[in-house]
Amino acid sequence: MRFVRPVVLLGCVALAGYAATIVAGDPSWVRMAVWFLAGVVVHDALLLPLYAGADRALVALAPRTRVPVVNHVRAPALGAGLTLLLFLPGIVRQGEGAVIGATGLDQSPFLGRWLLLVATLFAVSAAVYGLRVLAGLTRPSLTRPSTAGGSRPA
Amino acid sequence: MSPNEPEYGFPATLWRAVERRRPPLPRFRSSVRGPRFTAWLGLVLLVGMPVVIVTGLLSYVAYGSAPIPGDVGFLRPPAFDWPTSPAWLYRVNQGTHVLLGLVLVPVVLAKLWSVVPKLVAWPPARSLTDALERGTVLLLVGSLLFEIVTGVLNIQYDYVFGFSFYAAHYVGAWVFIGAFVAHVVLKLPHMVAGLRRREDPPDHDLVADDPLPPTISRRGALTLVGGGAALVGLLSVGQVLDGPLRGTAVLLPRGRTTAAGDGGPNDFPVNRTFVSTGIAAAATGAAWRLDVGGIRLDRAALLAMDLHTADLPISCVEGWSTQQTWTGVRLRDLAALAGVPEPTSAVVRSLETGPFAQAELHEGQVLHPDSLLALRVNGADLSPDHGFPARLIVPAIPGVRCTKWVRSVEFRSV
Numbered sequence: 001m002r003f004v005r006p007v008v009l010l011g012c013v014a015l016a017g018y019a020a021t022i023v024a025g026d027p028s029w030v031r032m033a034v035w036f037l038a039g040v041v042v043h044d045a046l047l048l049p050l051y052a053g054a055d056r057a058l059v060a061l062a063p064r065t066r067v068p069v070v071n072h073v074r075a076p077a078l079g080a081g082l083t084l085l086l087f088l089p090g091i092v093r094q095g096e097g098a099v100i101g102a103t104g105l106d107q108s109p110f111l112g113r114w115l116l117l118v119a120t121l122f123a124v125s126a127a128v129y130g131l132r133v134l135a136g137l138t139r140p141s142l143t144r145p146s147t148a149g150g151s152r153p154a
Numbered sequence: 155m156s157p158n159e160p161e162y163g164f165p166a167t168l169w170r171a172v173e174r175r176r177p178p179l180p181r182f183r184s185s186v187r188g189p190r191f192t193a194w195l196g197l198v199l200l201v202g203m204p205v206v207i208v209t210g211l212l213s214y215v216a217y218g219s220a221p222i223p224g225d226v227g228f229l230r231p232p233a234f235d236w237p238t239s240p241a242w243l244y245r246v247n248q249g250t251h252v253l254l255g256l257v258l259v260p261v262v263l264a265k266l267w268s269v270v271p272k273l274v275a276w277p278p279a280r281s282l283t284d285a286l287e288r289g290t291v292l293l294l295v296g297s298l299l300f301e302i303v304t305g306v307l308n309i310q311y312d313y314v315f316g317f318s319f320y321a322a323h324y325v326g327a328w329v330f331i332g333a334f335v336a337h338v339v340l341k342l343p344h345m346v347a348g349l350r351r352r353e354d355p356p357d358h359d360l361v362a363d364d365p366l367p368p369t370i371s372r373r374g375a376l377t378l379v380g381g382g383a384a385l386v387g388l389l390s391v392g393q394v395l396d397g398p399l400r401g402t403a404v405l406l407p408r409g410r411t412t413a414a415g416d417g418g419p420n421d422f423p424v425n426r427t428f429v430s431t432g433i434a435a436a437a438t439g440a441a442w443r444l445d446v447g448g449i450r451l452d453r454a455a456l457l458a459m460d461l462h463t464a465d466l467p468i469s470c471v472e473g474w475s476t477q478q479t480w481t482g483v484r485l486r487d488l489a490a491l492a493g494v495p496e497p498t499s500a501v502v503r504s505l506e507t508g509p510f511a512q513a514e515l516h517e518g519q520v521l522h523p524d525s526l527l528a529l530r531v532n533g534a535d536l537s538p539d540h541g542f543p544a545r546l547i548v549p550a551i552p553g554v555r556c557t558k559w560v561r562s563v564e565f566r567s568v
Contacts, residue, residue, distance in 0.1 A: 008336045009286045015332030016293050019325050022226050028317035035315055036326070039299035040292065048270060049180075059369055070369045075378060082260055082382050083389065086306055087405035095312035101430035102311050103423065104413050104539060113404045 051081065067136055072129040076121035083117060163281020173277040182271045185365040186375045189358050193348025194376055195265040196341070202258050203334060209251035210327055213471060216244050216552050219499075219514050222320040229328050238522045241549035245469035245477075248552070249394040252473025255305055256390050260382030262298060264375075271360055287340070294333035300326040309472040310407060393474035396422070400476075408474035412539070419532035420540055422476045425468070425553055428538035431506040433559055435538075438505065442543050444527075445562035447492030453543045456529060459483045459491075464524035470553040480547045482528035485563070486521050494565035497521070501566070502546050505559040513555040519548050520565070527560060 023029045055074065062070045089095055090110035099107055162169040211231040214221050218236060237243055279285040301323060308319045315322070354361050370378070392403030403409030411421050428438075443450040462484050469475040489497045500520045504511045519525055525548045529536065536542040541558030548556065 005340060006283050006286065008339050009283065009290050012290045012293065012332040012336035013286070016297075016329040018227065019229060019328035019332075022223060022229065022325050022328075023321050026318065026321060031315065031317045032322050032325070035303065035317075035322075036296045036300045039303055040296045043266065043295075043299055044270075044273060048267060052182075052267075059366070068369065071374070071378075074370070075381065078378065078382060079385055082263075082386065083405060086256065086259060086386065087310070087389075089307060089310040089312035089314075090405055090407065094314060095307075095310070098311040098313055099407055101427060102425060103407050103410070104427045104429075105407065105410055107407075109410075110405055117404065 067129065067132045069129065072125045076118070076125045079121045080118040083114060087114065160280060163283060169277065169280045172279070176276045179274040179276060181362075181364075182274075183362045183364060183366045185362065185368040186370060186372050187268055187271065188354030188361045188372070189344065189348035190351050190354055191372050191375065192265065192268040192360060193345045193351075195261055195268060195379070196345045197349065198261050199258065199265060200338065200342075200345070202254055202261070206251055206255050206258070207327065207331055207334075209247050209254075210323075212247050213244075213251060213552070214324065216247070216550075218516065218551075218555070222509075223318070223324055226324065235516045235518055236550065238518050238525070238549045238551075241466055241524065242469075242477075243550040244552055245394070245467045245475040245550075248469055248471060248473050249475055252305070252309060253387065253390055253394070255302070257383045257387045259302055259306075259386060260379055262302065264379040264382075266295065269360065271362075275359060290333055290336055293329055294337050297326050297330035297333055301330055309474075396476050406474075408472075419534035420537035422478055422540075423468075423474060424539045425470055426506075426510075426558070428542075428559075431559065433505045438538065438543055438559060444544060444560065446488050447494065447563075447565060449492060453529065456483055456527070456544065460487060461529075462523070462526060464526060464547070464549075466524060466526075466547050466549055468547075468553045468556060475553075479532050480526055480528040481530040481533075482526035482544070482547070484523060485515075485525045485527060485548075486523075488527060488563055489520065489565040492563075492565050494567050497565040497567055499566045501564045502557045502560055503562045503564075504557045505561045510554050511557070513546060513551075513557045515548060515551075515555075519551065522549055524549050527563065 020029075023032060026032075054077075058073055058077075059070055062068070062073070084091065087110065090099075090107050091114045093107040093110070096107050099105065160173075215231050215233065216236045278288055304315060304319055304323050304326065307313070307315060308323070313319070388402065389405055390403055392400045393406050393408035395402075400411065401409055408423055411423055414421055440452075443452055444456065460483070461481055463479060463481045465477055465479050467475050467477040485500065486497075489495065489500070497520050498517045500515045502513045502515065515525070526546075527544050528541075528547045529544055531540060536545060541560070544560045545558040546556050546560060
């Protein structure tokens, strides 16, 4: 195992280096390299801190309710963020000329559809939350805290 | 040396000095993180990623004698004549590549989230091999994100990156393959151990030292990731379906068919409109002739030949597909007419210009009884967008090779 690790790692680097030679003569190889590194930087230094920070803010700001509200915001918000990230070109109408050339259709419906999707995700989550609250009211003896409410459990 | 001091590789002075100079680094405090959470996500990717890799490489083979990029040295998958049967072969291959690639995006993001404490772990390395491993993690994450970003942009026709998608996605794939294999070899034991654990060990480097009170269970977090994957799948699968279900891909260009959307015989997705080719309308009108080995045929002459009808899919490299009923002249009948009864290959050329203006077919593709120069679709004449006066349709071939607005067919016997 002592030698397996460096050999495997060197093999990985060698393959990457060889693969890069395929585009060595391509005038846009610098752009490719920039996009390669930018992906890591944008994810690690921007995207992850952004959503991790937003999540901490959500947890800190969420009211202390008997049925916790955090995950009922977290789930639809993650769905909204994920779909925005994946389908961004259509939503912000980027590259519309190529879309029209390829499909004969423009990108006008996508923003409205995405907003509707986000509204639906939040509405479904809110409905489930409402049902959980109602279920809790009908079974008060099971869920009512015995200590004074408002404080977070240690 | 005290018994608790970690071991340093050569040069030890350097690595010890690095360890002493710890900059202020963020702390990650979620109670969900730990080897068990990471192992489950790793297992999903260990099963899913090889499927995405293999279908991607098969797509390269399916492009036939003129793959893109062309000169790839020994990073070329074994060449073989792409089969013509089953007709849905490329449809399923490429639909899987794109759909699974999309569905795995939330899993990849969750996996990266789960291991982020390692990104800021100090010291970053205690030996040269450690430093090398950090470098390969950059290759792994960089290539994975690069493949996701270029792929996701390409299926939405957003070429903002400004380089050849084919070349970049292919090179990125090989960087990823190497880094993925290395990562699996080195981390598989950790994954297996993580799956077997009932509790996360508190001193593990993925487990927070001072975790925040839990707001979600590990199982709940995995369900959330699975829900994200399911959502992406539901919003994408429509692009491989025909009929009303296609519309479920509400955020993808291929959730829609044509501007008319009239449900008529030509109302199915187009991969290049007639207008965008710049072909003069007159060139496809009454003056149009098909050149078959020097013989020139007008559309009436083609329609007077033996016509054959076949249900065949158009399957795009971008993952979307649609099956339609095509009617036209068999390529092998055209070959006989051209005096090449036993063709070994054929080149089909379009009136348009550009990289996809011609397609080369191998012997099996030329001779297949369903390989057609199609003149009609679903009982009606081809519309201009679908390749009027004539287009190529061949079983199991990538859609981009189904040349539209055909100008000539050249059969070869050597």
